[in-house]
Amino acid sequence: MVLFDIDGTLLRRAGPHHRQALVDAVRLVAGVATTTDDIPVQGMLDQDILAWMLKDARISAARVEAMLPGIMARAQQLYAHQCPDLKRKVAPGVRALLRKLKRAQIPLGLVTGNFSGIAGRKLAQAGLHHYFQFGAFAEDGPTRGELARLAICRARGEGWISWDARIWLIGDHENDIRAARENGIRAIAVATGISTAEQLRSFSPDILLPDLRALTLEDLFAER
Numbered sequence: 062m063v064l065f066d067i068d069g070t071l072l073r074r075a076g077p078h079h080r081q082a083l084v085d086a087v088r089l090v091a092g093v094a095t096t097t098d099d100i101p102v103q104g105m106l107d108q109d110i111l112a113w114m115l116k117d118a119r120i121s122a123a124r125v126e127a128m129l130p131g132i133m134a135r136a137q138q139l140y141a142h143q144c145p146d147l148k149r150k151v152a153p154g155v156r157a158l159l160r161k162l163k164r165a166q167i168p169l170g171l172v173t174g175n176f177s178g179i180a181g182r183k184l185a186q187a188g189l190h191h192y193f194q195f196g197a198f199a200e201d202g203p204t205r206g207e208l209a210r211l212a213i214c215r216a217r218g219e220g221w222i223s224w225d226a227r228i229w230l231i232g233d234h235e236n237d238i239r240a241a242r243e244n245g246i247r248a249i250a251v252a253t254g255i256s257t258a259e260q261l262r263s264f265s266p267d268i269l270l271p272d273l274r275a276l277t278l279e280d281l282f283a284e285r
């Protein structure tokens with residue numbers, strides 16, 4: 062099975078619409094103007110970005126907790142309306158790789174810090190949604206490692222993979238590599254996001270690539 066991150070991995074430079082939806086949702090629900098400018102959003106889960114924005118706006122933890130569900134729902138609604146066509150934002154090698162994996166009947170899932178409504182819309186606008194049979198999304202757990210765990214449990218529980226199946230997680234950020242490590246699965250790091258190959262190398266992924274054009278099915282099946 063292969064699990065994919067979205068931003069910086071399947072898609073590159075998808076535009077400001079995702080951040081804008083978070084900012085607009087906070088303004089509409091919490092009534093405060095915020096920004097994501099000072100937040101290192103790469104590799105973060107959407108609800109953690111929202112919590113950071115609200116903390117910066119000096120909103121108490123109790124109020125944040127009370128307002129988050131409403132803000133999350135509104136952000137996903139807003140994004141669905143604002144999301145542009147993303148077909149030209151698909152990262153190099155992604156379409157060809159997904160086609161090959163699909164043809165080989167390898168189960169494909171998402172492990173993403175995006176809320177499910179945002180992730181689904183992004184992939185639909187990129188023309189990639191039909192490749193993925195399931196996913197674990199921001200709202201499903203507190204950390205990326207936990208999301209990966211949920212995805213693996215689901216795939217095993219549904220009988221899509223055997224208990225000893227080899228599982229890969231592909232991502233562009235150290236948090237993706239960490240999530241793979243926490244679950245004892247293999248990590249592929251691609252330098253198509255904000256992290257450089259050098260930065261990713263220091264987290265020792267099993268495979269490090271400049272982009273996904275370089276990944277073959279043989280790489281996934283090779284003993285190493």
Ligand SMILES: [Mg+2]
Nearest residue numbers: 066068069233
């Ligand atoms: Mg990413």
